[in-house]
Amino acid sequence: GAVVSQHPSRVICKSGTSVKIECRSLDFQATTMFWYRQFPKKSLMLMATSNEGSKATYEQGVEKDKFLINHASLTLSTLTVTSAHPEDSSFYICSARDSEGPHTQYFGPGTRLTVL
Amino acid sequence: AQSVAQPEDQVNVAEGNPLTVKCTYSVSGNPYLFWYVQYPNRGLQFLLKYITGDNLVKGSYGFEAEFNKSQTSFHLKKPSALVSDSALYFCAVRDTGYSTLTFGKGTMLLVSP
Numbered sequence: 115g116a117v118v119s120q121h122p123s124r125v126i127c128k129s130g131t132s133v134k135i136e137c138r139s140l141d142f143q144a145t146t147m148f149w150y151r152q153f154p155k156k157s158l159m160l161m162a163t164s165n166e167g168s169k170a171t172y173e174q175g176v177e178k179d180k181f182l183i184n185h186a187s188l189t190l191s192t193l194t195v196t197s198a199h200p201e202d203s204s205f206y207i208c209s210a211r212d213s214e215g216p217h218t219q220y221f222g223p224g225t226r227l228t229v230l
Numbered sequence: 231a232q233s234v235a236q237p238e239d240q241v242n243v244a245e246g247n248p249l250t251v252k253c254t255y256s257v258s259g260n261p262y263l264f265w266y267v268q269y270p271n272r273g274l275q276f277l278l279k280y281i282t283g284d285n286l287v288k289g290s291y292g293f294e295a296e297f298n299k300s301q302t303s304f305h306l307k308k309p310s311a312l313v314s315d316s317a318l319y320f321c322a323v324r325d326t327g328y329s330t331l332t333f334g335k336g337t338m339l340l341v342s343p
Contacts (some may be wrong), residue, residue: 120273148330157320158274207273217262217281217324219331220272226329 116142118210120222127198128230135225136227143188144210148219149181152205192229194219198229232257232325236268243311244342251306251337253295253321263304264331265295274320278339280324291315315328 117140127133128145137147145166150158172178180202184195191210192194195202208222233256255261256272266274269298278289281298287299295306322336 118273146329155336157333160330163330177324205271209274218264218276218279220276223268223273226269 116140116210116212116218116220118208118220118222120208120225122225122228123223124228126228126230127217129199132194132196133198133227135195135206135208135227136202136209137191137193137222139210139220142210142212142220144191144212145188146211147185147191148209148211149183150207150209152207152221152224158207159182193209195227198227201229203229211220232261232323232328234321234323234332234334236319236321236337238337239335240340241340242340244311245313249308249315249339250317251310252322253282253304253306253334253337255304255323256302256323257323261304262326263295263297264334265289265293265304265306266320268318268320268321268336270321271294277306277319280336299323309314311339313341313343315339316341324329 119138121136130171147155147164149161152158161176162170162172166185166188185191207224209217210221235254264279275319278287280297281285288294293308313337318336320336322331324331
């Protein structure tokens with residue numbers, strides 16, 4: 115199946131700093147990428163949908179200025195958590211949809227963010 | 231609107247026995263249905279999907295799921311469970327008029343030796 119990578123897999127940062135997470139589709143082109151947040155033993159919460167070359171669409175309650183999303187190419191999307199706080203600590207997972215077969219979303223391995 | 235229900239928080243089964251993880255959905259159009267599996271501290275792995283065609287869908291690792299339109303269900307099954315199947319399983323749906331997936335809350339499958 116299609117492969118999606120995320121980097122870093124784990125990051126620890128101080129409160130007030132910014133953290134960037136990269137998501138890449140390795141063997142397919144993805145016109146649409148998704149960013150999710152997952153709390154322990156909970157389902158995935160969709161944060162935003164990003165389309166290549168256009169602004170991301172954020173879900174209700176997600177702060178656009180805090181969670182900056184850029185989808186500059188068909189294989190790369192980035193999520194930047196700005197001015198991180200301890201409550202931003204979570205497991206962030208990206209997902210990409212194959213533009214040639216629009217039905218299946220493939221997921222990255224996730225990034226564990228810990229804000230001290 | 232689209233929604234998914236996974237009624238069981240946890241399913242316990244002995245190795246070698248058949249397993250079923252339940253999923254029901256609600257959509258206004260035609261559903262695209264998916265099953266994913268998540269191992270601890272990992273992302274989701276795609277198992278199988280139903281788009282159209284045969285109601286019985288076969289996927290990875292010996293898993294299969296049956297689409298039942300009248301019962302709006304898409305239960306995940308495997309004839310003989312393995313201890314390594316122990317993980318968190320998510321059912322997801324996308325209505326034909328939507329661009330995003332809606333996930334169920336997840337069902338933890340525990341297979342005992």
